[in-house]
Amino acid sequence: MSPSRALLLPCTLLLGAALSAAPLEGVIQPFRQVEVSAPVSSRVEQAKVQEGEAVKAGQPLALLYAKLEELEAERTKALLERREFEAKGAKRLYDSKVIPESKAVECRLDLELARLQYEAAAEQVRLRTVLAPMDGVVVQRYREVGEAVSSGQPLFRLVDLSRVVVQCAADPAAVAPLAVGAKVRVRLPQLGEQAEADGEVTLVDPCADARGKVRVKVVVPNPGGRIRTGLPAQILLP
Structure with a gap:
């Protein structure tokens, strides 16, 4: 091998490594979550759902004294x-x-x-029938049967897990290739070391925070609710 090719080969390898963008470290969050509050002051007469139960929009969650x-x-x-x-x-x-x-x-x-x-x-x-505002899973029930509630006091917390959001904070230069609507791959260690899924960029915050970071959000479909929230994930940059 000529001396020139011997010098060129390490340079090529270094260039290739420099072009491989490091993934963005993020956390998985529910696509949507709401707290369902009591519309009026009353007393919980009957609880219709339990924690962990899947519900549909418009389904009764609780009955208040009426x-x-x-x-x-x-x-x-x-x-x-x-x-x-x-x-x-x-x-x-x-x-x-x-x-x-x-x-x-x-x-x-x-x-x-x-x-x-x-x-x-x-x-x-x-108003004495508390209804689910969306499809989701009941993850918390704040009041039990017989307890008094005030108007506006939370009764349930619901999360929509049909999709999840991977959110991270990154340097502006690192997310320069990303745009809203772009398709990216997301690595999900909880499903296996090499498990990946397709996602769509829904936010590249135009404003940086006090640390000079910008928020990035990627929505990932979650059929069957296999992806759990609160765990780490990586956004693979193009």
């Missing part, structure tokens, strides 16, 4: 039916010119007021 509200709804419903009967009778009498128009209008207004009162009472009953 006896007084149910009685009020029944009262206003009966009043509404009475006003409907009176309004129909007043219309017939007005059409027959037995009563003046003012009396018919008064009965119609009483009917509308009764309908509003019933809708308000029915809404108070509906």
